[in-house]
Amino acid sequence: MNEHDFRSMRRNYGKSELVETQISPNPFDQFSHWFKEAKASGILEPNAMSLATASKSGHPRNRIVLLKEINATGLVFFTNYLSQKGQDLEENPYASALFFWDKEERQVRFDGKVEKISREESEAYFLSRPFESQIGAHASIQSSTIPNREFVESKYEDMKEKYSGQIVPIPDYWGGYILIPEVIEFWQGRSSRLHDRIEYKKSNNQWTINRLSP
Ligand SMILES: Cc1cc2nc3c(=O)[nH]c(=O)nc-3n(C[C@H](O)[C@H](O)[C@H](O)COP(=O)(O)O)c2cc1C
Incomplete structure (x- = not known):
């Protein structure tokens, strides 16, 4: 594996900065601003x-999922x-979601509690998805x-035949979750590893803002 030379792989960041005088007081507005830039960058x-x-016993796992909506709740x-x-x-409703936007030298993390969204909302989204x-x-x-x-391929073909020409019903076991954040951190890469880290923390329905050491 040494042929990959992981140890010498590093980048110096210098594209942008994240300063208190320019950030939004609301983290969702800040996210929306950064998301617009991430989208425009061609990611x-x-x-x-x-x-x-994490399971009840504390064993963590992670995987990629697609954000399909962001609202004032989560x-x-x-x-x-x-x-x-x-x-x-x-077993354990706490989760953490992380975006890494390499072209922008940015990451954003949301930590909080997850709940199922309503059946009606899940169904509305399911019906908007392509047939496949x-x-x-x-x-x-x-x-x-x-x-x-x-x-799984033969099950797919069976289901395709079963629902051909019909409105496909949402499976009972399929639906949406909402991650309601308690902490949101915005990270902007800076030179010499002196990165900017701005943390928004919710208490009494108010967001307080702190700078974290890189
Ligand atoms: C780019 C990308 C997008 C994905 N989007 C979703 C998604 O929105 N929902 C989902 O259930 N799995 C999605 N997956 C698959 C998950 O990463 C994962 O394999 C799957 O959900 C099973 O995870 P689990 O066994 O930990 O529950 C996506 C994978 C990738 C790479």
């Missing part, structure tokens, strides 16, 4: 976030409620062990 999936969960994503992450969230994605949700019990690839 392939700026709404991809790494979602970390971040909405969709998944299979029976998946590993769904099981983790059932809807069928995919019916064909897969996400995170379960399967014997081979053909197993």
Whole structure:
């Protein structure tokens, strides 16, 4: 593995800065501002976030999910409620979501509690998805062990036939979650590793802002 020379791989950051006089008092506005810039920079999936969960025993896991909505309450994503992450969230509702936007030399982290969104909201989103994605949700019990690839492909074909020409119903086990953040950190890479870190913390429904040491 040494041929990769990980030790000498490093970049110096200098594209931008994050200073108290320019940030928004509301972290969601700040996120929206940065998201616009991430999107404009040509990042392939700026709404991809790494979602970390932990089981009751404290074993962490993370995976990428797509942010599908952000509102004044939190971040909405969709998944299979029976998946590993769904099981983790059932046991322990705390999670952390991280965006890394390399072209902007930025990361943003949201830590908080996760809740299921309403059935109506999940259904409305499910119905807006392409037919193939809807069928995919019916064909897969996400995170379960399967014997081979053909197993899921043949289930997909069965479901495609079953629902052909019909409105595909939302599976009971599929839907959205909302991560309601308590802490949000914005990180901007700076030179000499003296990065900017601004943390928003919620207490009594107010956001307080602190600078963290890099
Ligand atoms: C770019 C990208 C986007 C993804 N988006 C989602 C998503 O929105 N929802 C989802 O359930 N899985 C998504 N996945 C797959 C997850 O990373 C993961 O494999 C899956 O949800 C099962 O995770 P779990 O076993 O930890 O529950 C995405 C993967 C990638 C790489």
